Amino acid sequence: MTRTPEELPLSGQKPVDEDVRQELQDHIERRAAELVEGGWTVADARAEAERVFGDIRGVSDECRHITSKARRSRRRGEWLDGVTSDLRFALRLLRRSPTFAFVAIATLALGVGANSAIFSLIDGVLLRPLPYPRGDQLVNVAEQHRKGASHLPYANFVDIRAQSKSFQQLAEFYSSRSTVLGANAPIRATTAFVTGDFFPMLRTTVQLGRLTTAADHQFGAVPVAVISDRFWRDHFAANRDLQSLRLRGEFNMQVVGVAAPGFDFPDGADIWIPLELERQATSRTAHNAAALGRLRDGVTPAAAQQDVSTVLRHIGETAGLDFDAVGARVTSLHADQAGGTRTPLLLLLGASGLLLLTACTNLASTLLARGTARQQELAVRTAIGAGRGRVVRQIFTESLVIAVLGCGAGLVLAEGLLRGMALVAPPELVVMQTARLDLPVVGFTAATALATALLFGFLPGLRISAVDTGQLMRGSRGASSRRGAIWSALVAVQVALAVILLIGSGLLIRSFARVTQVDLGFDPVGVTTFATDLPELNYPDVQQAIRFHDRVLELVRAIPGVQAAGVTLVPPLADEGPSGGIEVEGKPALSPAYPSTGHGIYQLASVGFFQSLGIKIVRGRDFAESDTPTSPPVVIVNQQLAAREWPGEDPIGKRFRESGMDRVAVEPWATVIGVARDVPASSRTSPPGETYYYTYRQLPNRARFLTATVRSILPTAQLERAIRAAIDRVDPNVPAEFGTMPAVVASSVATRRFMVLLLGLFAGVALLLAAVGIYGVVAYSVAQRTREIGIRIALGAAPAAVGRMVQLGAMGVVLAGVAIGVAGALGATRLLRSLLYEVTPTDPLAFGGVIVLLVVTAWLASWAPARRGTRIDPVAAIRAE
């Protein structure tokens, strides 16, 4: 029968009832005896004694009550004292076996730390709501085309806004980065052009002044602007007199309001101006601005998509050929914003989950080993009278100490990991800079680890209290071999998890290597870029803009150390260039309504552009100074365009022209003078589009926003100073934004590098944990088989052979783990597919490499304990038991 502490008697004490009854009884008897001595009869004396005592029953009830209460509270105090001494004992034990303490605590810390960090990140990126009231109602509205989705043309947007029943508000916007004057110095800022419902839709307000009104959102209205809090503070020193704040960009604008602090939607906007100030294209195929809507209460994105599709169908019925949508696409803004980061983050979550599992398994086996080693000690303690409850509590306390220390270290690690990740995070995961440890997340992870520690710390203890202590003290074999089996299984699981993580990161590393080996088609090293723009306000005549670029390029080329310099519209890897219809001479038009014979990505270039980036002209010639605004128009095409339009023919001398979407302007025919090597446009893993290059001198209407590329041997800072000086000599009011091509190239693989780094780290840790596990199980099996090994050596077995035998035994467990891991990886790596590049999810090199790595690691990890086994002195070993 088990008793709770309250029921157990203290030493030298009687049970409460007995204690009270006997004491009162004693009093009555002594009193009666005294009376008898005084001459009373025995019966009278008894009655008198009871009378003068008073209410016997009441007194004894009161006594019982007082004493039971006192005893209970004293026992509680003693129990607490016991816990304190358990704690002290546990800490002393940990200090005495620092290796065990370190392994257990470090294991827990790794699991808890990695998980807390990754969970916090995911919470910040994927789960946290948008920073707008009822952000869940905000949806992106786009048109669906045969090849994908694209922006809603303004004309269609106007009709949908009028006819759709799904939205509280629907707004369109686009942003551009351009020069703004009016602050102290000319600056490049991001301007967002927004329709009238933009601010009400986001339910944002101003901290000063006013938002735009319906009157502001009219073509021909007086231009007004709302500026961001950051822009206001950085460039206007938070001047509260808005009347005095004017901005000159594409318009001459009066500042009327300052947005709420932190508001910078879309694209980190600095300035918002009414989109209606610009004349909007009437074409129903001009996909210029993005549309965002706020759904009415109770309307789902799917229902809205249905609704918008219906409106679009009606438009299509009357629009004729100037219409290319096959339906609508309405998607949650929240989900879309997380979109690109979703896969990598979920993958990291999976990986850190596997790591936590590995850590818990490792901890379990470490604690089991510990329990086994202490079996005899605990059995002795039980035998000399320690209560089983007391022993179990002791083990519980020890597990708890390990768990708490491990979790504490884990939290420190998590914080460090978050900060470290923020340093190496790619720009897409910019939210990392703001990710913070999240309490519920930390709680969950810590609870998992704690549960593991307690459960596996407990198991051996519970078994001891269940097993016959005498048997244990003699050194039982049955229980320990069963425990050996559990342990082997745990190690196999660790190995399997490590294999999965290693194969996953192996595949990513192979992809990364492939991606970085992709032939860019240009040489980024030593190339500095600078972007300028020349708004109509300052450069009303585009010929002035051309003269600006001519003059600046001339001065830059003259800087000592500059080898080549040119300009382009969009440099490689920065973005996909704009796409438009082209008309190739002699080819049939795609549609009778348009002259287009196909599409192409248009670019601008100049003398020195291809040279500065090291892009080869594979046929024909480069642009020359003789290609001027007045000379016959010429064009250079890339290999893709040449192959599509003139397969098997010489493209040089062929003619084509831009056909234009709106039939607004028809360009003159241009003659192909050269074929340039393909260079990647948006990402290095997607093939470049069919691209053609005009010289900016001959297509001047696009010459206002250009990026220059400069190849030089000068240090970046020195070159930037020299370029700035050159620009100032031409026009000090033109700001320039500098960058380098190596940085662009590096950021194009930033997400990949980040994933490789983290997953590699996790896999490395998992491998380490598995190695520790293998070491432990081999050491354990050597300890268990001391006697057997002793006999073998006594009978003449070579120590080396015995060591090999022990190691081979361990390899069985490892190979079983590897087999499970490979099977698991075959399933798991399929999830990686979207992140792989020119590597299949079943890449034999990654799988084979990991198997070899694991087997070698296991062999090394089991070597030391196995060697120790062979140094056993046979006589001592046999005597020991």
Added chain:
Amino acid sequence: MPAAPMALVKGTLDILILRTLAWGPTHGYAISRWIREMTRDDLQVEEGALYPALRRLEERELVESAWKRTETGREAKVYHLTAAGRRQLQRDLDGWTRYVTAMTRVLQARPSGAIG
């Protein structure tokens, strides 16, 4: 003719018990008899009231108890003062003396000057 016995002032039983135990460990009955004899029946103490009081003192760790075999061979629950009990007795005695002195002074004073 002796006056009718007075009821014990609340809290004073504790002082009497501690005072008794100050002479040495003893059992409940002996304490009861000693109080009875010393107060010469001027104080009316129901004998049973002693035991809850003893147990409360024990709860406050002013006294401790153990079952012991006495000189007559009977088993008796013997109480003794703890160090804390001894200190408490000293405080109580000081307090009591001050209280009695003050009360006596007031009760025996004659009005001098204008009191009303």
